Amino acid sequence: MSLLDWIVLAVTLLAIVAYGLYKSRTSHNLEGYFLSNRSLPWGMVLLSIMGTQASAITFLSAPGQAYTDGMRFVQYYFGLPLAMIVISIFFVPIFHRMKVYTAYEYLEQRFDGKTRTLTSLLFFLQRGLSTGISVFAPSLILSSLLGWDINWTNLFMGGLLIIYTMSGGAKAVAYTQQIQLFVVFTGMFLAAWMLVSLLPEGVGFIDALDVGGKMGKLNIITSGITEKGFNWSDQYNLPSGIIGGFFLALSYFGTDQSQVGRYLTARSLTESRMGLLMNGLVKVPMQFLILLIGVLVFTFYQFNKAPVFFNEVQLKKLEQSLYGDSLRRVQLEFDAVGEKKQAAVAAYSRFSGEDHKKEREASLQELLLLQQQSDSLRKKVVGWLNTKVPGGDGNDTNYIFLRFVVDHLPAGLVGLLIAVIFLASWGSIAAAINSLASCSMIDMHRRFTKKEETPEQEYRLSRWYTLAWGIFCIVVAMFTYNIGNSLIEAVNILGSLFYGVILGVFLVAFFMKKVRNSTVVFWSALGAQVLVLLVFILTKLGLFKMGFLWLNPIGAFGVIIFCLLLNRARFSGEKLPVNT
């Protein structure tokens, strides 16, 4: 990185911390610290919801995903708008009417304390670990690309935001998130602009899309249906996106305190609903545009020399292994194929119009053939890294976009895009730490401490809980480094392992008024959690194939079905009045 990049990076990050501290003034009680006195307008709620969901990996992984697999990943978000509608109708009014601080607080009023404790613990487990890995994942990428020390990167990634999150709570989180999103979108827009301007003369945006589309990267809608029927192991297709994505979004936005805590900061029920519904309108187009950047990166590398593998640290590992000579041969072959590809794509772009239809078609066929050759060479490298190199990782999806940034963008813009990675991370990590602290205080401390505390004392304790969770997440990030890269992938699945069950408990609470026996709900939730873990283990053992998104409906319906069965069997236990 140049001096200018360092200046841009440092100024951007320090400005955000300073702004967060400036906005830290809040009343010294729990409502002020965790819910910003329920005073925010819907626009800020919307940006806070978006800033919490979009982590650094969203902006790194999505373009890489489009580069390798095409744009079908966008289908993963198709269930989200529908979930926003359901949450606006059923979830938000109840949370507002009961004036809860956390989602799990409602479960004690509806069932009992142990159901609240169980769901809170599942939340701690899932959110605590995944936030730790949210610190680690972008740190690993930046340290690999720029040669930074991983521990210091972890510390900056997870540490600086603690200053304003601890100081200002939910208000500071929401105010910094809007500035963070503005910087993030500006950075991504400039990167897209540069991508198009770096294409050869005469090749514009539509031409770039044409090349990407002809090479299979604009596969936005896929059915998941093959000759053998529906492919259950296919992660991203229309049915899994709408059904699985719906349950995932319903669980995440309806029952995960990191999101519930955002829309509870709204000044009224109307503002909460508006924030959620506007998120339902903008999320899919936003993901579409981020993925489109990946297609532009792909097209850029058709006209320019591409690396055979985008993670250089892993490539060096392979070079130093027994496969070093094989890698050098593959690289030479890959570069030779790349040069032919550049000639073919240039010819394809040159032959436009009806007069050159045949030549254009011939160039395209040659290009597709060459792409197959370069894909198979890349697969060899990936295969060696996955199976032959100790500690090797053949997944370079998260490195593709930043590799392009570092290698091809001008000084200053590189610094801005590195800042984008930090800020995107901070937005989601700060909200997660704030929500973990609110659950610790509201769902645990207040219930299990006998000592009466003043609002000022509770406020001070909440700040310490925020600090403690911040340190916990950094420690998880440090340990993750010793375990390896595979956990980055695992964290995506982690949510699906627990979200479905938590959602199931809430669905029973909202819609199954006949279920009043709290013990039924508690054991149903435990049973469904065991079922989800069992299904997951069986898929990992290869006994059957299924995409991880399906774990969400299995968990949710598992709780509902177990509740129906146990309730019918007149399971004994204390009966509580329905209180919704």
Added chain:
Amino acid sequence: MHQQDNDKAPLFGNWSGWYWLVGVFLLILIVFFYWITKKFA
């Protein structure tokens, strides 16, 4: 559907209008994406 705390939906006057807007917009996006998939394939 609950209407509470002067919970009046902006623009449409009722929330059903907003729910339809979100649902129909998703449908339009899916149709648009399908068109792009076919057009550039």
